[in-house]
Amino acid sequence: xxxxxxxxxxxxxxxxxxxxxxxxxxxxxxxxxxxxxxxxxxxxxxxxxxxxxxxxxxxxxxxxxxxxxxxxxxxxxxxxxxxxxxxxxxxxxxxxxxxxxxxxxxxxxxxxxxxxxxxxxxxxxxxxxxxxxxxxxxxxxxxxxxxxxxxxxxxxxxxxxxxxxxxxxxxxxxxxxxxxxxxxxxxxxxxxxxxxxxxxxxxxxxxxxxxxxxxxxxxxxxxxxxxxxxxxxxxxxxxxxxxxxxxxxxxxxxxxxxxxxxxxxxxxxxxxxxxxxxxxxxxxxxxxxxxxxxxxxxxxxxxxxxxxxxxxxxxxxxxxxxxxxxxxxxxxxxxxxxxxxxxxxxxxxxxxxxxxxxxxxxxxxxxxxxxxxxxxxxxxxxxxxxxxxxxxxxxxxxxxxxxxxxxxxxxxxxxxxxxxxxxxxxxxxxxxxxxxxxxxxxxxxxxxxxxxxxxxxxxxxxxxxxxxxxxxxxxxxxxxxxxxxxxxxxxx
Amino acid sequence: xxxxxxxxxxxxxxxxxxxxxxxxxxxxxxxxxxxxxxxxxxxxxxxxxxxxxxxxxxxxxxxxxxxxxxxxxxxxxxxxxxxxxxxxxxxxxxxxxxxxxxxxxxxxxxxxxxxxxxxxxxxxxxxxxxxxxxxxxxxxxxxxxxxxxxxxxxxxxxxxxxxxxxxxxxxxxxxxxxxxxxxxxxxxxxxxxxxxxxxxxxxxxxxxxxxxxxxxxxxxxxxxxxxx
Numbered sequence: 001x002x003x004x005x006x007x008x009x010x011x012x013x014x015x016x017x018x019x020x021x022x023x024x025x026x027x028x029x030x031x032x033x034x035x036x037x038x039x040x041x042x043x044x045x046x047x048x049x050x051x052x053x054x055x056x057x058x059x060x061x062x063x064x065x066x067x068x069x070x071x072x073x074x075x076x077x078x079x080x081x082x083x084x085x086x087x088x089x090x091x092x093x094x095x096x097x098x099x100x101x102x103x104x105x106x107x108x109x110x111x112x113x114x115x116x117x118x119x120x121x122x123x124x125x126x127x128x129x130x131x132x133x134x135x136x137x138x139x140x141x142x143x144x145x146x147x148x149x150x151x152x153x154x155x156x157x158x159x160x161x162x163x164x165x166x167x168x169x170x171x172x173x174x175x176x177x178x179x180x181x182x183x184x185x186x187x188x189x190x191x192x193x194x195x196x197x198x199x200x201x202x203x204x205x206x207x208x209x210x211x212x213x214x215x216x217x218x219x220x221x222x223x224x225x226x227x228x229x230x231x232x233x234x235x236x237x238x239x240x241x242x243x244x245x246x247x248x249x250x251x252x253x254x255x256x257x258x259x260x261x262x263x264x265x266x267x268x269x270x271x272x273x274x275x276x277x278x279x280x281x282x283x284x285x286x287x288x289x290x291x292x293x294x295x296x297x298x299x300x301x302x303x304x305x306x307x308x309x310x311x312x313x314x315x316x317x318x319x320x321x322x323x324x325x326x327x328x329x330x331x332x333x334x335x336x337x338x339x340x341x342x343x344x345x346x347x348x349x350x351x352x353x354x355x356x357x358x359x360x361x362x363x364x365x366x367x368x369x370x371x372x373x374x375x376x377x378x379x380x381x382x383x384x385x386x387x388x389x390x391x392x393x394x395x396x397x398x399x400x401x402x403x404x405x406x407x408x409x410x411x412x413x414x415x416x417x418x419x420x421x422x423x424x425x426x427x428x429x430x431x432x433x434x435x436x437x438x439x440x441x442x443x444x445x446x447x448x449x450x451x452x453x454x455x456x457x458x459x460x461x462x463x464x465x466x467x468x469x470x471x472x473x474x475x476x477x478x479x480x481x482x483x484x485x486x487x488x489x490x491x492x
Numbered sequence: 493x494x495x496x497x498x499x500x501x502x503x504x505x506x507x508x509x510x511x512x513x514x515x516x517x518x519x520x521x522x523x524x525x526x527x528x529x530x531x532x533x534x535x536x537x538x539x540x541x542x543x544x545x546x547x548x549x550x551x552x553x554x555x556x557x558x559x560x561x562x563x564x565x566x567x568x569x570x571x572x573x574x575x576x577x578x579x580x581x582x583x584x585x586x587x588x589x590x591x592x593x594x595x596x597x598x599x600x601x602x603x604x605x606x607x608x609x610x611x612x613x614x615x616x617x618x619x620x621x622x623x624x625x626x627x628x629x630x631x632x633x634x635x636x637x638x639x640x641x642x643x644x645x646x647x648x649x650x651x652x653x654x655x656x657x658x659x660x661x662x663x664x665x666x667x668x669x670x671x672x673x674x675x676x677x678x679x680x681x682x683x684x685x686x687x688x689x690x691x692x693x694x695x696x697x698x699x700x701x702x703x704x705x706x707x708x709x710x711x712x713x714x715x716x717x718x719x720x
Contacts, residue, residue, distance in 0.1 A: 081523070085516070088519070092508075126518075130518065134522050136661075139699070140658055141656070156511040160508065
């Protein structure tokens with residue numbers, strides 16, 4: 001379905017064409033019918049209505065819950081329970097049956113919008129039900145369990161109704177639950193065994209929950225959020241093991257190598273057609289669409305940027321080893337499961353990537369970036385294996401990471417210029433400036449020198465930015481059409 | 493959010509009702525466990541530990557810790573050393589482990605407020621040979637320090653003992669009165685002012701039911717009973 005923005009522009013253009021005599025009235029009429037120009041105004045109005053309905057339903061839901069809470073002691077428990085449950089069933093049912101109505105082309109009817117608003121409200125009511133039931137029956141549980149159970153409940157609904165909005169809510173709730181538990185992991189109260197198991201295997205569980213949902217809903221948002229959730233839970237579980245990475249480097253270099261290298265490698269080599277290859281029958285539409293391939297690569301670049309910036313500080317590599325314990329607890333069996341599965345997947349993905357690359361012409365510019373990426377990841381993975389102790393290791397590691405960070409910034413800028421992608425260009429620029437400023441404040445002490453560098457940075461950014469936006473951007477929009485499909489700006 | 497292709501008139505109703513029933517089951521599982529304990533459980537009276545009065549009332553709930561919530565108390569019980577050995581041999585992430593506390597009824601009954609029960613034994617496995625006036629209470633002990641020596645990195649050793657009885661939700665209108673009584677009672681260090689009534693089922697699960705706050709000395713004693 002074409003976007004409203006496109007249809008607005010098309011309508012404007014078509015009117016010009018008709019006025020200038022490029023098309024006649026019949027042709028204009030045909031275009032108008034094909035793209036449903038007449039629904040454009042109502043679409044905008046409907047969107048506004050949806051916002052109002054959404055806000056309104058949340059307020060109504062809060063009103064009911066507060067009303068129940070206000071009459072807490074006067075009403076018997078059964079009345080409160082009945083009220084809460086009927087609110088839960090009522091809101092969801094009304095939402096579903098309104099939402100289920102048939103679409104007209106180009107726009108949703110108000111019923112669908114109201115229905116979706118009510119289904120979203122239904123997730124809120126589910127959470128309120130869970131929390132209030134626990135209060136009513138004096139059930140003492142840690143708050144992360146509420147979020148996890150709530151998230152799983154919403155996830156079931158998202159799968160069944162194939163609704164992106166519910167999927168997003170579910171991922172956010174699960175993430176909230178995970179990080180709540182993560183920061184209180186030493187004091188997990190009378191927690192359920194199942195939920196602790198879920199937390200242990202969180203990277204795998206969340207991957208199994210979100211990646212199929214992203215395909216099922218065809219949603220880039222769900223894929224991106226899911227990938228972030230998987231990677232952050234993986235890093236979280238790794239760092240629970242060592243409490244922080246310094247210790248990991250000192251003790252088990254290969255584990256920190258995995259922490260650094262696995263996420264970008266996994267994301268970079270992610271290819272939608274990989275699943276089709278593994279399955280019994282080929283999913284032919286994936287061959288042509290590959291909806292999440294470039295998204296995963298963008299996330300890999302983002303992860304690498306953040307990681308390199310973080311590792312580029314001398315303090316990170318400095319001064320460990322002294323008072324760390326000598327044994328890793330032999331208790332994190334779940335960690336090995338997470339690492340093994342994700343590592344295996346990464347290796348398979350890279351094998352698949354290599355096999356694909358063989359069959360293709362090497363002239364495609366983005367195929368060249370994969371060896372570069374591979375060497376970045378390889379160097380990062382090698383760093384923890386440098387001989388420990390003394391000044392040697394921190395110096396070499398800091399220097400290497402800074403060189404990598406510089407190269408990444410430069411590469412992104414180059415890529416941004418070559419393909420006319422504003423996002424890569426500005427990510428590269430940001431890395432450059434951040435690196436320069438960070439090194440400046442980390443090492444130098446002279447204020448005059450600092451101000452000089454700041455001035456240069458500022459002027460440089462302004463000059464390059466203006467130049468880029470003025471010339472390259474306009475040039476590349478013409479050339480891009482003939483060179484390569486835009487990698488990161490796929491369908492929404 | 494863009495409409496998804498499946499959202500047509502043909503989407504069968506079960507696609508909605510099935511997850512809704514699952515969600516409802518999640519909601520109802522909460523009272524089910526609690527009701528089971530309340531219906532089948534035995535009443536036990538527990539004594540609270542002296543607590544910081546300012547930490548007691550948080551929002552709409554009272555936070556309590558018990559005598560048996562302190563590791564020092566548990567450490568003096570028979571069975572502790574064996575439990576400790578089991579725990580260190582078999583720790584898992586997160587490093588928590590269930591334990592069972594055997595509680596014994598007091599000799600004298602029917603006082604106001606009722607006399608608290610006494611912890612007589614601790615064990616890692618569920619005890620089977622209980623006498624008539626004993627119940628088991630299941631608790632969990634958490635340990636922040638999995639690898640020894642990590643306190644140096646800012647994580648302190650902090651054993652926490654939880655029974656699922658640490659929080660009471662209180663009605664809004666009773667909040668101020670309870671708060672005031674507890675504060676007054678806490679100021680009086682001579683007596684033990686708060687005892688709590690809980691129900692404990694055969695598996696050792698517990699739910700809180702009510703608590704008594706005692707004000708004043710033995711001669712002019714005033715007792716408040718808060719039921720939930």
